[in-house]
Structure formats: C-alpha cells, structure tokens
Amino acid sequence: MPYFLRLLALLGCLALVTSASAADINADSYGYPISNAFEATLVTTPPELRPKLPADADINQRDYQIKLRPGREFELPDNFWPVTKMRYRLAKQRGEAPLIFIIAGTGAHYASSTPEYLKKLFYGAGYHVVQLSSPTSYDFMSSASRFATPGITRDDADDLYRAMQAVRAQHPRLKVSAFHLTGYSLGALQAAFVSELDETRRSFNFKRVLLLNPPVNLYTSVTNLDRMVQTKVKGIDSSTTFYELVLGKLTHYFQDKGYVDINDALLYDFQNSKEKLSDEQMAMLIGAAFRFSSADIAFTSDLINRRGLITPINYPITENTSLSPFFKNALKCDFDCYLTEQVIPMWRARYDGGSLAQLIDQVSLYAVADYLKNSSKIAVMHNADDVILGPGDLGFLRRTMGERLTVYPLGGHCGNLNYRVNSDAMLEFFRG
Numbered sequence: 475m476p477y478f479l480r481l482l483a484l485l486g487c488l489a490l491v492t493s494a495s496a497a498d499i500n501a502d503s504y505g506y507p508i509s510n511a512f513e514a515t516l517v518t519t520p521p522e523l524r525p526k527l528p529a530d531a532d533i534n535q536r537d538y539q540i541k542l543r544p545g546r547e548f549e550l551p552d553n554f555w556p557v558t559k560m561r562y563r564l565a566k567q568r569g570e571a572p573l574i575f576i577i578a579g580t581g582a583h584y585a586s587s588t589p590e591y592l593k594k595l596f597y598g599a600g601y602h603v604v605q606l607s608s609p610t611s612y613d614f615m616s617s618a619s620r621f622a623t624p625g626i627t628r629d630d631a632d633d634l635y636r637a638m639q640a641v642r643a644q645h646p647r648l649k650v651s652a653f654h655l656t657g658y659s660l661g662a663l664q665a666a667f668v669s670e671l672d673e674t675r676r677s678f679n680f681k682r683v684l685l686l687n688p689p690v691n692l693y694t695s696v697t698n699l700d701r702m703v704q705t706k707v708k709g710i711d712s713s714t715t716f717y718e719l720v721l722g723k724l725t726h727y728f729q730d731k732g733y734v735d736i737n738d739a740l741l742y743d744f745q746n747s748k749e750k751l752s753d754e755q756m757a758m759l760i761g762a763a764f765r766f767s768s769a770d771i772a773f774t775s776d777l778i779n780r781r782g783l784i785t786p787i788n789y790p791i792t793e794n795t796s797l798s799p800f801f802k803n804a805l806k807c808d809f810d811c812y813l814t815e816q817v818i819p820m821w822r823a824r825y826d827g828g829s830l831a832q833l834i835d836q837v838s839l840y841a842v843a844d845y846l847k848n849s850s851k852i853a854v855m856h857n858a859d860d861v862i863l864g865p866g867d868l869g870f871l872r873r874t875m876g877e878r879l880t881v882y883p884l885g886g887h888c889g890n891l892n893y894r895v896n897s898d899a900m901l902e903f904f905r906g
Contacts, residue, residue, distance in 0.1 A: 496879035511859040512756035514889030527594035535565035560617040563605040570649035573602040579659030581767030622778040625817040631667035653678040662688030694864035696809040702761025769804035857885040
C-alpha cells in the first residue's frame with residue numbers, strides 16, 4: 475500500500491456551569507506529552523504511555539455478518555456484492571459478562587485502529603465487545619442503512635439500533651449481565667441518539683453510555699475539518715502537490731532510519747525527526763483524510779440512491795468498471811456540498827424540513843440536550859484543544875453535562891484515547 479494511504483489508515487480518528495461543575499484536568503498533573511493539537515490528533519500517544527492490552531491471540535473473537543436490508547443486493551451494482559450483508563466483530567468472554575457496543579467514527583470500518591484499540595481495552599477488563607462500522611462507512615451504508623444518506627442523526631441512530639438488535643438476536647446463547655454503549659467522534663454523537671432511542675424501545679436498557687470527543691455542533695465540526703484542506707502550505711506550488719511533499723518527507727525519513735517499518739508508532743517517531751511536518755502540513759493532512767471520507771460518503775450515497783449527481787443514473791457498473799473518474803468528481807464535493815445536494819433534499823422530503831439552520835440543530839447534540847442533562851448514566855470525555863470544537867461548544871457541554879463531563883487540557887481530536895490516564899478513566903466510568 476502507498477505510504478500516504480498507510481498514513482491515512484493510521485489516523486484514528488481524525489463557560490457557564492451548573493451547580494455541579496465539570497471535571498477539568500490540570501495540565502501539569504495530566505502528563506500527556508504532546509501540546510500541539512494537530513500533532514496529537516495524528517500521532518496519538520507515545521507507545522510507552524499506552525495501557526497494556528491483550529494480544530489478538532488471547533481474544534476469543536470472530537467476524538459475523540447479518541442480512542439487514544433484504545433485496546439490497548438487487549439495488550446495488552455488481553461490485554458491491556461483498557457489502558450487501560452487514561459485517562461486525564464480536565469478542566466473547568468465556569462466561570457471563572457485560573457487553574459493550576462500540577460505534578466507529580466518521581467513515582471508519584468496525585475493524586479500524588480505534589475500534590480495535592477500544593475492543594482490546596474493554597475485553598481485557600472483562601467485557602464482551604461488539605464493534606460496529608460508522609453509518610457513514612460505505613459498508614454500513616450499503617448493508618444496514620435504510621436511506622443510505624448519513625447525516626440525519628436520528629435516522630443514523632435508528633439504523634444502528636436495528637443493527638444492534640440483530641446482533642443480539644444472532645447470539646441468543648451469549649450470557650450478558652448488562653449492556654453498555656460508547657462511540658468516538660461522530661460515533662459518540664450517534665451514541666447519544668441511540669441511548670435516547672433505547673429509553674422508549676427498551677431493548678438494551680443501557681447501564682452506562684460514554685461519549686468520547688463528540689461533535690457538539692455537527693456543522694461546525696465538519697466545517698473546521700473541511701477548511702483544513704484549504705490551508706496554505708509552504709513548499710507547495712504548481713509543480714509540487716501536497717502528497718508529493720509528504721511522501722518526499724517520508725522517503726527521507728525511512729532512508730535515514732535505514733529500513734521501512736509502518737506501524738502505529740510511526741507518526742510519533744516521524745514527528746520527532748528532522749522531517750517532521752509543520753502545523754500547516756499536519757492540518758492539511760487531517761483535512762485531506764476527512765475529505766476522502768466525505769467523498770466516499772457522497773459517492774456511495776449518490777450511487778445507491780441513483781441520484782445521478784456523481785455517477786450517471788443508468789451507467790453500467792461491473793466488477794471491472796473503473797470508478798476513479800467518479801471518485802475524482804466526488805472529491806470536489808466537500809461536506810457542505812454533500813449536505814446541500816443530498817442530505818437537505820431528503821430531509822425536507824421526509825420530515826417536511828426547513829432551513830439549513832433547523833437541520834443543523836436537529837442533527838447536533840442540541841437536539842438531545844434535555845435528555846443528556848437528565849440522564850445520569852451518560853458521561854462525556856473531551857479535550858479542550860479538540861480541532862472539531864467551535865466557540866461555545868465546551869460551554870454547552872458544561873451546562874448540559876455538569877460533573878459528568880471530563881475535559882482534558884490536551885489530546886487534540888481523539889489523540890489521547892490510548893493514553894493510560896484516559897483508558898483508566900474510561901474503565902472506571904463503566905465500572906460505576
């Protein structure tokens with residue numbers, strides 16, 4: 475796999491107060507060593523500061539698949555046959571144990587790096603673990619989404635809930651003492667809506683729900699990420715692309731090391747070398763990763779729904795058809811474009827919706843503010859320097875969550891999830 479794609483694959487994831495105050499962690503006592511939010515987002519935690527986790531060989535786990543959308547295989551092009559059934563991963567304990575569902579972040583597959591890390595953390599603490607792809611991933615859109623137009627959070631939560639119910643039904647002999655729920659980034663926002671939905675449907679009666687680095691205002695968060703692609707980067711001109719610049723730096727880095735070793739510690743070591751990326755270069759890399767996710771969402775949604783915005787409606791697509799020209803067109807459409815051309819028209823048609831401002835309010839944490847304020851089983855962990863937050867977002871969380879909000883001073887966007895202090899706090903929360 476090309477260096478840049480491997481680099482993208484390593485991205486995890488990329489006030490007024492109430493009478494009960496949020497827990498703000500002191501920077502001096504926290505001990506997280508990366509003070510640059512972009513760098514923390516990219517490189518996460520130095521390996522020596524991560525928790526000890528079980529090895530894959532010590533985990534009783536398997537991938538499963540379920541048919542959730544009967545007839546979907548007849549709606550999809552031939553090259554989508556592998557994702558007509560929803561796939562997920564289940565790690566089982568030997569006897570009765572609590573079960574935790576993990577919802578992945580924007581565009582992420584259930585087996586990507588952050589769900590895998592969280593699986594190992596919770597499995598090592600004695601939980602059954604179910605890993606679910608994001609509703610914005612092409613596999614979930616194809617196999618589990620009713621409308622294949624992610625972005626209307628209540629619809630996404632309903633799709634996730636149905637998927638969770640199907641997972642539970644597929645394992646009737648699994649002994650579960652209690653159900654828990656967590657998600658990171660966009661998956662955390664969706665987890666809040668799933669938890670609210672469960673209050674009426676009562677399939678799980680979640681005991682604890684933890685939201686890790688959720689967007690507060692979804693539109694603000696995606697706008698922040700989209701803008702990073704537009705960052706002006708020194709060294710890039712008409713003859714040198716950003717990708718060539720990054721690949722050149724990686725090449726020099728590996729030449730200096732004398733060997734090639736792509737692993738989850740790569741970026742931390744790389745950022746401590748003379749080839750380290752500048753703030754502008756890191757911002758553009760984060761933004762580029764998000765733009766690829768946005769393009770994948772726009773392309774897949776248009777293709778499944780036969781809207782003809784990116785792929786001609788009657789264009790014959792087989793296993794041998796090159797999709798590159800269409801994906802290039804999708805890359806020109808940022809998240810704002812996707813909202814305008816695909817999400818808003820569907821929202822207005824289905825919900826008699828109104829303005830963009832009304833949609834933003836309905837798909838963000840504002841829509842479940844009262845529920846979050848009054849539900850003692852839900853907590854939020856966030857970072858003060860998270861790149862997806864906008865003005866007033868932490869203030870909203872402080873007013874809404876009170877003492878159930880923990881704010882870490884550093885970590886960028888999800889960069890400190892694999893820091894020992896954070897992992898200990900997560901486990902402590904679920905232990906109650």
